[in-house]
Amino acid sequence: MDEVKTPEVYVDGVIFQLIDNELSVLLTQRERNPFKDRWALPGGLDPIEETTYKAMTRILVEKTGVRVNQLGIIEQLYTFDTVIGNPEGPAVSVVYLGIGKNITPKATQSHRNSQFFSVKQLPELAFDHNKIITYAHQRLKAKVSYTNVIFALLPQLFTLSQLQDAYQAVLEEVLDKRNFRKKFLGLGLIHPTGEFHMGGAHRPARLYKFNKLALQYLSRGFD
Amino acid sequence: MDEVKTPEVYVDGVIFQLIDNELSVLLTQRERNPFKDRWALPGGLDPIEETTYKAMTRILVEKTGVRVNQLGIIEQLYTFDTVIGNPEGPAVSVVYLGIGKNITPKATQSHRNSQFFSVKQLPELAFDHNKIITYAHQRLKAKVSYTNVIFALLPQLFTLSQLQDAYQAVLEEVLDKRNFRKKFLGLGLIHPTGEFHMGGAHRPARLYKFNKLALQYLSRGFD
DNA sequence: ACAAAAGTGTTAAGAATACACCCATGT
DNA sequence: ACATGGGTGTATTCTTAACACTTTTGT
Numbered sequence: 001m002d003e004v005k006t007p008e009v010y011v012d013g014v015i016f017q018l019i020d021n022e023l024s025v026l027l028t029q030r031e032r033n034p035f036k037d038r039w040a041l042p043g044g045l046d047p048i049e050e051t052t053y054k055a056m057t058r059i060l061v062e063k064t065g066v067r068v069n070q071l072g073i074i075e076q077l078y079t080f081d082t083v084i085g086n087p088e089g090p091a092v093s094v095v096y097l098g099i100g101k102n103i104t105p106k107a108t109q110s111h112r113n114s115q116f117f118s119v120k121q122l123p124e125l126a127f128d129h130n131k132i133i134t135y136a137h138q139r140l141k142a143k144v145s146y147t148n149v150i151f152a153l154l155p156q157l158f159t160l161s162q163l164q165d166a167y168q169a170v171l172e173e174v175l176d177k178r179n180f181r182k183k184f185l186g187l188g189l190i191h192p193t194g195e196f197h198m199g200g201a202h203r204p205a206r207l208y209k210f211n212k213l214a215l216q217y218l219s220r221g222f223d
Numbered sequence: 224m225d226e227v228k229t230p231e232v233y234v235d236g237v238i239f240q241l242i243d244n245e246l247s248v249l250l251t252q253r254e255r256n257p258f259k260d261r262w263a264l265p266g267g268l269d270p271i272e273e274t275t276y277k278a279m280t281r282i283l284v285e286k287t288g289v290r291v292n293q294l295g296i297i298e299q300l301y302t303f304d305t306v307i308g309n310p311e312g313p314a315v316s317v318v319y320l321g322i323g324k325n326i327t328p329k330a331t332q333s334h335r336n337s338q339f340f341s342v343k344q345l346p347e348l349a350f351d352h353n354k355i356i357t358y359a360h361q362r363l364k365a366k367v368s369y370t371n372v373i374f375a376l377l378p379q380l381f382t383l384s385q386l387q388d389a390y391q392a393v394l395e396e397v398l399d400k401r402n403f404r405k406k407f408l409g410l411g412l413i414h415p416t417g418e419f420h421m422g423g424a425h426r427p428a429r430l431y432k433f434n435k436l437a438l439q440y441l442s443r444g445f446d
Numbered sequence: 447a448c449a450a451a452a453g454t455g456t457t458a459a460g461a462a463t464a465c466a467c468c469c470a471t472g473t
Numbered sequence: 474a475c476a477t478g479g480g481t482g483t484a485t486t487c488t489t490a491a492c493a494c495t496t497t498t499g500t
Contacts, residue, residue, distance in 0.1 A: 081276065082274060
């Protein structure tokens with residue numbers, strides 16, 4: 001109604017994957033001010049003709065070379081008000097949480113540097129992006145406990161040890177091997193494939209598969 | 224950057240309280256098109272000089288006479304893209320979830336009709352507001368199970384039966400009285416005040432109080 | 447033969463569920 | 474005296490938590 005101006009709408013993405021059993025987040029180096037050369041979450045303005053989801057998809061490719069369909073899951077996380085330190089005026093930022101595996105960012109026309117950083121060793125980021133990543137990590141912790149979302153961090157075929165490592169990386173705690181297996185197998189989310197992972201100087205490990213590669217809510221919470 | 228136009232930013236509120244042990248939601252009747260005379264969630268445009276939270280606060284008073292400090296809790300729920308049926312073009316709506324008790328909406332300059340409706344008997348609402356309320360109710364169900372948020376629905380002094388009724392209204396299921404009491408008292412969130420609720424033609428009921436009237440996360444989930 | 451990760455079971459404590467009767471008051 | 478909601482305990486099942494040794498492979 002009338003002539004009210006509303007804030008600018010931005011989108012930002014917190015994209016997680018595991019690298020060497022560490023939860024890691026995709027960052028891109030800013031090409032301009034404000035915060036030129038600082039690392040930041042991939043994001044940008046949401047143009048009027050795109051939904052925030054669509055804008056996120058496009059911007060992610062443009063800035064990091066990562067396509068949303070490489071992700072196991074992407075969902076809205078939270079909307080933050082007024083980007084701190086943004087000299088270009090009031091804004092809201094709709095933040096998405098994405099989870100994937102084996103993602104390799106590429107240099108693009110607009111951004112020459114993008115890479116994954118362990119959440120344990122983040123540099124000081126642009127805007128309030130450190131805070132946003134902490135929030136996303138908390139949400140992910142909760143989510144692996146009451147859904148099967150861990151699938152998004154794992155390859156199609158995986159060993160129980162890989163599964164446990166993924167949980168441990170997200171939850172930042174060590175779990176008991178026997179109890180972990182008993183409990184997780186009891187959820188009925190995965191099945192053994194009959195194949196084995198050979199390779200190390202040790203006994204081969206059964207390879208498992210998720211029954212469904214879509215988000216499911218668990219009746220009994222996990223951990 | 225540059226000359227990109229972004230969508231309009233709206234805020235909307237889903238304000239719950241109990242009325243006759245039914246979970247009810249605050250609606251206001253639209254004074255203009257689109258959807259003139261339809262019931263709708265209180266909401267409006269977020270002007271550039273206000274955060275979405277601040278805009279929510281102001282708009283809630285303007286449209287329904289309800290002040291945010293009458294609510295036990297208010298928090299961001301979700302951001303919906305492009306208000307369906309909004310002829311005024313693309314928009315995002317940042318939706319807040321509020322919970323209170325003993326709230327009486329008042330007619331205001333801009334809106335003559337505001338009232339609570341049981342979520343079980345909602346009329347057909349403007350935009351996608353029915354869908355948003357369903358989503359908010361789901362979230363509330365989850366939230367009463369892993370936080371103490373139920374306090375926001377109850378008076379300061381309350382009986383265990385009132386507490387159980389509140390859970391039952393939110394969860395839409397019947398709980399066992401003895402198990403409910405054992406479990407809830409075991410959480411250590413409330414304490415008896417020594418006072419009693421006299422009145423009915425029956426044994427007086429102990430009155431309890433929450434230890435803290437602020438959101439707490441439970442170690443063991445509830446129900 | 448040794449190193450390295452895979453795999454496997456039992457016991458004890460705590461939590462969840464199912465279930466029925468007496469108590470204190472108002473009328 | 475009776476109607477109404479308040480208040481209480483036990484037995485069973487299921488879940489969680491703690492804990493250590495054997496197996497299979499590569500070198």
